[in-house]
Structure formats: C-alpha cells, structure tokens
Amino acid sequence: MNPLTENDIRTSFVNCSKGEARRLGLPGGLSGSPWSDLDFLGWRDPGAPERAYLVAERGGEPVGVALRLAQEVRRSFTKSTLCSVCLTPHSGTGVALFTAPRVGAAGRQGNTVGAYMCADLACSLYVRDRKQTELGTRFESLTVAERVARAAANLDAFLERVLDGKLR
Template structure:
C-alpha cells in the first residue's frame, strides 16, 4: 500500500459526509506505519470502540470506509473466519462489520457487511507462515497468494459499498 497523508486519508472516505470525514480520528502511530506490509489501513475508534475505519487501495485510488460493529472489543465471540484474510487461526476474533453504502443508497439506509478481523490484523495474518504441509511446498508463493487474495477481497468489499 502506498503511504497516505492525513488529508488523503480523510478525503478517501465515501460513506460519510465531508464534515464527518474531517472529524474522524486518525489511526494511532500513523507516522510509524510500515506501509509496505499493509494491504489496507484499518483501525478502531478509541472513543467509540464499535466503530472502525478502513482505507482500501483500489485502481481508482484509496476508498475510505466507516464501519460499525455490534461486538464489544475483547468480548467473547463465536469462532469465525475473516472474509478478507481468510485466516482460520486468528489471534483476534472476526466480527461482523457493516458499512453504509455510498451516496443516496446509504442515505436511504442501505448497508453491506462482512466478517473482518476485529482489530484489522489481516495484513499480519496473510503473512503468517503455516506449518510446512509437505516437502517442496513453496512457502513464498503461498504467502504471496494470500496477500493478493486479501487485496482482492478488500477491494471487492469497497466496490460493493460504492455500488
């Protein structure tokens, strides 16, 4: 993912007003992020832990999403697989995040949801090395395929918010 400035992050949001985007909290540690190890930028709102944000790179540029969840951080949740990183051995739970659609559809109450890692750790999960399944297994190709899959699925969700 290419590094983004505060202004670029705020400008990318598609499912909230410009005023709301201007007042969104930015991710903690933004200046210290290793952008080369991120497929998207995701963070939770420290003031409202049921709200999260994701900025997903697409071919048209970054798409910022305001997300809502009913799950309380650190609460007991049923085991579920994240739809973005598809990791089955999650350190955090996968929770349902719902995004209001962009434009008139969102103003009319239309939403779309998916299961995402509770604390947006998908990029870390995609890079985890699984146990070696067999002799000659190409670990680097496996990890590259997981990273590409994460990019594709995150961008597809962003596109569904824009529809």
C-alpha cells in the same frame, strides 16, 4: 500500500460526510506504520470502539469507508471463525461483523453491506505471517503472495459492494 497522510485519509472517505471524516479519530503513529506490509489501513476508533475505518487503494487512489461494529455476539472460545477478507482463523471474538453504509442514494436510505473481518483489522499482517492469532501458525499450502492476492480480491469485492459500482 503507499504511505498516507492525515489529509489523504480524511479526504478519501466515500460513505460519510466531510464533517464526519474531519472528526473521526485517526490511528496513532501513522508515520511508523508498516506501509510496505499493508494492503489497506484499518483501525478501530479509540474514542468510539463501535466505529472502525478502512482505507484501501483502488485505481491508484485511496478510498476510505466508515464501518460500524455490529453488536458483539458471545462466541465459544472452543470454536474458530474465519475472516472473510484474509481467511485467517480466530477463536472467540477475534472476528467481528463490520457494516458499512453504501455510497450514494442507497446509503442515504440506510442500506449497508457487512463482512466478518479480523476484529483488529490487521488482515495484511496475518496473511504475511507478521502477526499470529491466538490459534498459532496457519496451515495453508498457499504462498504468501497467493494469500495476499486472495485477501486483496476479497477486500475489493467488499469495497465494490459498498461503492455500488461507483469508483468515487
């Protein structure tokens, strides 16, 4: 992913107002982000933990979506759950349901799209083995490049549903 500035991030959002995009809490240390290891920039709002944001490149341009964390359901720590983007297994609350308002009239009517994703939105780091889950090493026969491509396709499918077929 190409490095993003604060302005790039704030102007990329497609499913919230410009005012909301100006007020959202950005992740700390943007300049120190591992951009070459990121397929998207995802973070939870430090001031409002039920809010999260994701910025990915589509068509060579950054596209940001505002997310809401669905009410957390208590899960057993003995069962694992898979992220629908990177397919990384997590135990307990390592995966969360995030919902995003759809773009345009559908979003204004309250229509949302949801996906179970890594609760810390670090999918890019998990598929590259730069970060480990509490379950340890993944057991897959896919190469890192194949895992990256799969995660990118899954993220793109989610964004396509949020964008409702519109690039911007």
